[in-house]
Amino acid sequence: xxxxxxxxxxxxxxxxxxxxxxxxxxxxxxxxxxxxxxxxxxxxxxxxxxxxxxxxxxxxxxxxxxxxxxxxxxxxxxxxxxxxxxxxxxxxxxxxxxxxxxxxxxxxxxxxxxxxxxxxxxxxxxxxxxxxxxxxxxxxxxxxxxxxxxxxxxxxxxxxxxxxxxxxxxxxxxxxxxxxxxxxxxxxxxxxxxxxxxxxxxxxxxxxxxxxxxxxxxxxxxxxxxxxxxxxxxxxxxxxxxxxxxxxxxxxxxxxxxxxxxxxxxxxxxxxxxxxxxxxxxxxxxxxxxxxxxxxxxxxxxxxxxxxxxxxxxxxxxxxxxxxxxxxxxxxxxxxxxxxxxxxxxxxxxx
Numbered sequence: 001x002x003x004x005x006x007x008x009x010x011x012x013x014x015x016x017x018x019x020x021x022x023x024x025x026x027x028x029x030x031x032x033x034x035x036x037x038x039x040x041x042x043x044x045x046x047x048x049x050x051x052x053x054x055x056x057x058x059x060x061x062x063x064x065x066x067x068x069x070x071x072x073x074x075x076x077x078x079x080x081x082x083x084x085x086x087x088x089x090x091x092x093x094x095x096x097x098x099x100x101x102x103x104x105x106x107x108x109x110x111x112x113x114x115x116x117x118x119x120x121x122x123x124x125x126x127x128x129x130x131x132x133x134x135x136x137x138x139x140x141x142x143x144x145x146x147x148x149x150x151x152x153x154x155x156x157x158x159x160x161x162x163x164x165x166x167x168x169x170x171x172x173x174x175x176x177x178x179x180x181x182x183x184x185x186x187x188x189x190x191x192x193x194x195x196x197x198x199x200x201x202x203x204x205x206x207x208x209x210x211x212x213x214x215x216x217x218x219x220x221x222x223x224x225x226x227x228x229x230x231x232x233x234x235x236x237x238x239x240x241x242x243x244x245x246x247x248x249x250x251x252x253x254x255x256x257x258x259x260x261x262x263x264x265x266x267x268x269x270x271x272x273x274x275x276x277x278x279x280x281x282x283x284x285x286x287x288x289x290x291x292x293x294x295x296x297x298x299x300x301x302x303x304x305x306x307x308x309x310x311x312x313x314x315x316x317x318x319x320x321x322x323x324x325x326x327x328x329x330x331x332x333x334x335x336x337x338x339x340x341x342x343x344x345x346x347x348x349x350x351x
Contacts, residue, residue: 007153008065012057014117017125020095024049024128031130040196042170049128051172056124056142056180059161060149063120064113075148077110079141080119088137093129096122120145133179143181171197178205233345247271247347250339252315252332256322261290263318264344265329266308271296271347280305281346285318292318296347 025047032038037045063073082088084104089097099122103109110116123141132138150161163177168186174197177184186197203211249264269281277298283306284293299305309316313326333339 006067008061008067008069010058011060011062011117011120011124012054014062014064015121016053016057017121020093020125021050021053021128024125024130028130035130036171036175036200039200040170040192042193042196045170046172048133048172048176049130052133052176052179053124053128055163055173055176055182056127056145057121059146059163059180059182060120061153063116068113069152072148072152073113073116075152076116076120076145079144079148080110080116080123081107082141083119083123083137091126091132091135091137092122093126096126139179142179146181168197169193171200174201245348246345248343249346250333250343252324252329252339254315254317254320254322255324255328256317256320259317259320259322261292261317261319263292263309263315264294264346265310265315265339266346267310268308269305273302278302283309283318287319290319294346 028035028047028049036048060076061068061072063076080100081103083092084100084107086104089100089104092100099109099115099119103115103119110119123138126132127138127142146161150159151157155161160181160183162185163174163182164185165173165177166187168174168188170193171186174184174186178201184201186201188194188197207214249266251262251264254261254263266281266283269283271279271281273280280297280299282295282297282299284295286292309318310329313329314323315329316323336342
């Protein structure tokens with residue numbers, strides 16, 4: 001890029017169809033099939049809809065800016081006019097169709113750079129829709145605009161812009177940058193997002209169906225090994241019951257005076273409450289024998305089910321009633337590396 005070149009503002013500095021993009025982002029939360037979020041649950045994952053819109057608006061200059069190169073304006077006008085055809089207008093939202101139908105009747109509409117800007121923003125709003133994220137027409141247009149913007153702003157011909165995300169996390173921004181035709185550099189201090197991005201940005205595009213088959217084969221091997229290692233913790237004898245649900249609870253030692261009883265941490269005793277046949281745990285603590293019996297019952301009334309042993313991080317002993325504070329509970333679990341090593345199986349059921 002020529003350092004002396006006066007750069008125009010990008011679309012994101014001027015406007016963004018936030019309301020429409022936000023609607024797509026909210027809808028996307030319920031999308032499961034084929035979504036990157038199903039690869040691994042990651043906190044604070046950015047919606048792909050918003051990431052896609054932001055990447056496009058950040059890479060493409062504002063055609064109404066006086067410093068915008070004419071080569072990009074011509075490319076943008078050509079691409080937007082291609083969406084005035086009836087076949088392509090069917091892919092647009094009703095809100096966007098109005099502008100493009102107007103341009104179909106009079107192609108000089110997009111000679112007005114403000115109208116051209118509006119068409120690009122309409123395109124971004126519709127492209128944010130998850131249903132449009134893999135449609136060839138949207139992909140071809142977005143990649144053509146990214147290429148035109150890159151070269152018009154001084155990029156080497158036939159090269160791609162580089163999008164760097166040093167805090168990549170779940171990988172939404174790098175994935176969308178690849179989708180619209182940019183090269184990506186993604187990094188993170190946490191090794192989990194590094195692996196997530198490695199799979200999503202490198203392995204899947206490179207190996208495709210081969211990776212799926214290898215994953216399935218590896219999953220069979222891992223499952224067999226786990227079944228062999230964990231069979232001592234589960235039922236192995238034949239049964240008519242489909243015992244596929246197991247309820248485990250971590251335990252801590254009561255820090256009450258002269259107690260020290262090891263009891264399970266249970267936030268709620270209910271297993272199934274909103275049903276014709278509610279099911280709950282029943283804890284019976286006996287201070288004399290210093291034992292707690294755990295029974296699965298169908299209570300006749302909600303009042304028959306007490307509270308759990310854990311509330312807001314603190315834990316109340318079912319034997320002596322002493323409440324171990326949050327800090328002590330965390331300390332005990334930390335010493336046991338989370339507490340899974342001596343967790344207790346409370347019940348087994350069927351789905």
